[in-house]
Amino acid sequence: MTRGGRQTDQDDPERKCIATGESRPKPGLIRFAISPDGMVVPDLMGKLPGRGVYVASDRAALDKAVSKNLFSRAARQQVAVPPDLAAMVEAGLARRVVDLIALARKAGLAVAGLEKVKDWLEKDKARVLIQAEDGSERERARLRPPDGPESLVTCLTAQELGLAFARERAIHAALGAGGLTGRVVEEAARLAGLRRAAGKHVGGRTALKDTKDA
CATH class of the missing domain: 3.30.1230.10 (YlxR-like)
Known part of the structure; x- marks a missing residue:
C-alpha cells in the first residue's frame, strides 16, 4: 500500500x-x-x-x-x-473526484488554502497535495508534495477544486491519511489520463455544477 x-x-x-x-x-x-x-x-x-x-x-x-x-x-x-462518450466519462470522473474530496473534507481529512495546507505539510499530516492545474506556476511552486510526484494531484481546475470546499476557487488542498485519500488518488489518476491529450491542459474544462452540499 x-x-x-x-x-x-x-x-x-x-x-x-x-x-x-x-x-x-x-x-x-x-x-x-x-x-x-x-x-x-x-x-x-x-x-x-x-x-x-x-x-x-x-x-x-x-x-x-x-x-x-x-x-x-x-x-x-x-x-x-x-x-459525446469521452466527455461523459470525463465529466463523471471529475464529479467523482470532487465529491470524494468533499467527503474527505467533511470527515476532517482534507483542508484547503495556502496556510492550512502549509501547516499540514509542516506537521506531516498531509499525505497528498492537490493543486489546481490552472493556478500560476509561481503560486503552485510555494508548496511541495509530501512524498514526491506520486503524492501530487493536478487534474482539477481551481473552480472544480473550490467546489469540494464550498468556495468559488481553490488552488491548494491537502488530504490526510485514510481510505478516502486512496480513492481520491485512484480516481484522479483516471481523470488525469483522460485529460492528457494533445493541445489540452491536464485540468481540462470545468464539467461540474456547484456541490456545496456534497
Missing part, C-alpha cells in the same frame, strides 16, 4: 483494455456496460450488471475504441456509442 492509502497493483485484479490489448489493474481502466437497448454506458463505479467492457483511462485509447467500433467487437453484438 502506498503512503496515500492505495493498494499496490499486485492487489488489484486485472482486465484487458479493448483498445490497447494490454492487461492492467482495474483502477487504471474504465468499465463500460451495455444497456438492455444496446447502448454503451460508462460504469465508473463498476456496479452495473452484465459483462463489462474495459478501456484504459487514456483519451487516445478511448478515442480508438469509439472510432474503430471496438465496443461492438468486445460485446459480440452491435452496440450504439454516444457521440
Whole structure:
C-alpha cells in the first residue's frame, strides 16, 4: 500500500483494455456496460450488471475504441456509442473526484488554502497535495508534495477544486491519511489520463455544477 492509502497493483485484479490489448489493474481502466437497448454506458463505479467492457483511462485509447467500433467487437453484438462518450466519462470522473474530496473534507481529512495546507505539510499530516492545474506556476511552486510526484494531484481546475470546499476557487488542498485519500488518488489518476491529450491542459474544462452540499 502506498503512503496515500492505495493498494499496490499486485492487489488489484486485472482486465484487458479493448483498445490497447494490454492487461492492467482495474483502477487504471474504465468499465463500460451495455444497456438492455444496446447502448454503451460508462460504469465508473463498476456496479452495473452484465459483462463489462474495459478501456484504459487514456483519451487516445478511448478515442480508438469509439472510432474503430471496438465496443461492438468486445460485446459480440452491435452496440450504439454516444457521440459525446469521452466527455461523459470525463465529466463523471471529475464529479467523482470532487465529491470524494468533499467527503474527505467533511470527515476532517482534507483542508484547503495556502496556510492550512502549509501547516499540514509542516506537521506531516498531509499525505497528498492537490493543486489546481490552472493556478500560476509561481503560486503552485510555494508548496511541495509530501512524498514526491506520486503524492501530487493536478487534474482539477481551481473552480472544480473550490467546489469540494464550498468556495468559488481553490488552488491548494491537502488530504490526510485514510481510505478516502486512496480513492481520491485512484480516481484522479483516471481523470488525469483522460485529460492528457494533445493541445489540452491536464485540468481540462470545468464539467461540474456547484456541490456545496456534497
